[in-house]
Amino acid sequence: GLVHRIERSGPRAALLEVMVGPGGPRTLNPLPTLVEQVPAEAESYFPSDQFLYRSDALAASLLTFDPIEDRVRVRFIDPGTGEARYDALLKDGLS
Secondary structure, eight states: OEEEESSSSSTTTTOEEEEOOOSSSOOOOHHHHHHHHSGGGHHHHSOTTTEEEEOOSOOEEEEEEETTTTEEEEEEEOTTTOOEEEEEEEBTTBO
């Protein structure tokens, strides 16, 4: 799963993208795998001011939309423990 700003700065910095999946056979994204192998480089690949959450681990992805409050709750749940790895209310590009 991934939650990130489209751009680090500029007009699209308030836009967020939420990536979930895979829905079928698991195919690894090589970038998170590389970061796991060289953790000291994580900030250069996934700057913390742009990437709110990132994980290559399997998780249940729950998106709850609230049109009244104009926000979405994004949760990534560990399938083994049921614990939330990430749980945030997002509104207008802010968490």
